[in-house]
Amino acid sequence: MYDDWNESPVQTQVFTNSSDYSNWRDNSQPRRPRDDRRNNGYRGGNRGPRRGGNDDVTTIKVPSKFVGRIIGRGGSKVNDLQFESGAKINITKETEGDETFIKLSGSNDAVSKAESLIRELTIERESYVREVKEEEPPPQDETQEEPKIVDWRSVFAKCDEMEAEKWAALPPIKKEFYFEHPEVASMSEEEIEAFRLESNNIVVERTFKNEDSKPIPKPVVTFEQAFHKYPDILKEIEKAGFTTPSPIQSQAWPVLLSGEDLIGIAQTGTGKTLAFLLPALIHIEGQNIDRSKRGGPAVLVMAPTRELALQIDKEVKKYEYKGITAVCIYGGGNRREQIKVLTDGVDIVIATPGRLNDLAEAGHLEVKYVTYVVLDEADRMLDMGFEPQIRKVMYSIRPTRQTVMTSATWPPGVRRLAQSYMVDPIQIYVGTLDLAATHTVTQIIEMMPDDDEEKFRTFMNFATNLDPSEKVIAFCGKKARADELSTELTLAGLQCQTIHGDRDQSDREQALLDIADGTVQILIATDVASRGLDIDDITHVINYDFPRNIEEYVHRVGRTGRAGKSGKSISYFTRGDWGQAKELIAILEEAQQYVPEELYKMADRYSTWKEKKDASRPSGRGRGGGRRW
Incomplete structure (x- = not known):
């Protein structure tokens, strides 16, 4: 539409602050210089227009069709333009033909900058749609050669060959570090089964049945049996004060030290972190090439949330072994400091998937040297939509690595990951594969009317009568609700902390420190804190708002009753939550908890309502029904 800027759609006219804008001068005239003393001799910069000043106002005209582009969604673009230029931009309702007037005010430099930015936005963009003239098809040439058929099998084979050459250039991985203790070797099958049954019913098997697989290692009963070669x-x-291994540790350590891939399915608070961490330390030190010459970290641990990543990092740094170093990288942390640690060299990287991909793509983190990978809380990472990031990272790591996956549940998505990235893994699960809450927690369901006032009064009565030795995490469905409860508790003279996604990372970390050291008794949280937070002495979990799915309920409940201690969860259940009633009943019955009669009735009413709703839906593939392709 416009060949160059001299024929730009933007026209400029200048006037001084006045209600009379009739004497606009021609755009070709130079803008009248202003007295620099009005700005204390300062010109330019991003100071923006001064309120109440005598800045000139420049009016430009732009085609009305570009106004939306200049304003942006919710005014976001015009705000950016004002911030970047330092000028005030006022898009008026005045028009002339198909053009709209825009007023710019501020310093000369700011106005010029704003005008330039707006010009860039109003340049006609080349259309992506091109007219295609209909032409008669060319006559068929009978002598023309047949199109060649691509042999995709050979293409893929060549790709695999090149991939293998790339990985072959790296040093081989050493994965076997297990020396079976004589006491373990002498255990009979009957003794092994009895031990597994007593240890909260440990079940261990190959995930994908394979007749050629090696025998599964026997469990260890003591720390000495697992690490007698590693004093x-x-x-x-x-030093950490542990007395006996937890059930999952008893079976996981022999498996991981033998170099096998492992899937650990167990509820939170059962020692999964230490189960994969100690073999990782031995794995790092046991490689044939010196750590300083490896070119990158040997161990990568991926976790779904910042809090869980920081908790794992804290656990790693409790154990001093051969000078092994670790870094935790996550969104919201100091990016420059994280890059410096990576550049200086580190053995273990604990990361959230987003920041991990960010630093890997920027070239600050080289993952091809990783030989031991952990996907911690894999089910949660999939729930949060991190599967694309996980797959991208795993593709960049050599396929001969040792892979560990931990999860509290075993949904189809986790199975899919296991099939894609693990080699004949051994699966260990403690208790049952069915979703279940920990049995060390007393679960109480309080039926509530659909009345926020009643729920609020019940919670405040509970909070004001806390014993000094008790600590509480109260979960809310929304960030605004969490802030509201925090405010009400503070007004009532109760000290509390809040943690949710809108709080700065430093504030979130301080909130966890305050609840851990007893500075506050109450932590108000959204589901960002429902998994992975290892605070041993939480006595109560309050589900102020019942979670949207039963898996999240199980993980919230798991914040208490940790490390063998007892705890209590109290859930406020309203009619709006009736879709969760049936699954909640199953959880309560499995844990031998009391189920209110009203909950059974609510589950029946919901089932009846849902059947009627499904029956009333139109069948076939008419409008609004059927499958969409």
Whole structure:
């Protein structure tokens, strides 16, 4: 439409602050210089227009069709333009033909900058749609050669060959570090089964049945049996004050030290972090090439949330083994500091998928040297939509790595990941594969009317009568609700902290420190805190708003009753939550908890309502029904 800027759609006219804008001068005349003293001799910069000043106002005209582009969604673009230029931009309702007037005010430099930015936005963009003239098809040439058929099998084979050459250039991985203790070797099958049954019913098997698989290692009963060849590890365990391995540790350590891929299915608070961490330390030190010459970290741990990543990092740094170093990288953390640690060299990287991909793509983190990968809380990462990031990272790591996956549940998405990235994995699950809440927690369901006032009064009565030794996490469905409860508690003279996605990372970390050290008794949280937070002495979990799915309920409940301690969860259940009633009943019955009669009735009413609703839906593939392709 416009060949160059001299024929731009933007026209400029200048006037001084006045209600009379009739004497506009021609655009070709130079803009009248202003007295610099009005700005204390300062010209330019992003100071923007001064309120109440005598800045000139410049009016430009742009085609009305570009106004929406200049304003942006919700005014976001015009705000950016004002911030970047320092000028005030007022898009008026005055028009002339198909053009709209825009007023710019501020310093000369600011106005010029704003005008330039607006010009860039109003340049006609080349259309992506091109007219195609209908032409008669050319006559068929009978002598023309047949199109060649691509042999995709050979193409893929060549690709695999090149991929194999790339990985072959790296040093081989050493994965077997297990020395079976004589006491373990002498255990009979009957003794092994009895131990697994007593240890909260440990079930261990190959995930994907394979007749050629090696036998599954026997479980260990003591730390000495697992690490008798690694006295430094035993010293660190002794310093930590542990007495016996947890059920998942008893079976996981022999498996991981043998170099096998592992899937650990167990509820939160059962020692999964230590189960994969101690073999990782031995794996790092046991490689044939010196750590300083590896070119990148040997161990990568991916976690769904910042809080869980920081918790794992804290756990890693409890154990001093051969000078092994670790760094935690996550969105919201200091990016420059994280890059510096990576550049200086580190052995273990604990990361959230987003920041991990960010630093890998920017060239600050080289993952091709990773030989031991952990996907911690894999089900949660999939729930949060991180599967594309996980797959991208895993594709960049050599296929001969050792892979560990932990999860509290075993949904189809986690199975899919296991099939894609694990080699004949051994699956260990403690208790049952069915979703279940920990049995060390007393679960109480309080039936509530659909009345926020009643729920609020019940919660405030609970909070004001807390014993000094008790600590509470109260979960809300929305960030605004969490802030509202925090405010009400503070007004009532109760100290509390809040954690949700809108709070700065430093504030979130401080909130966790305050609840952990007893500075506050109450933590108000959204589901950002429902998994992975390892605060041993939480006595109560309050579900102020019942979660949207039953998996999240299980993980909220798992914030208490940790490390063998008892706890209590109290859930406010309203009619609006009736879709969760049936699954909640199953969880309560499995844990032998009391189920209110009203909950059974609510589940029946919901089932009846849903059947009627499904029956009333139109069948076939008419409007609004059927499958969409």
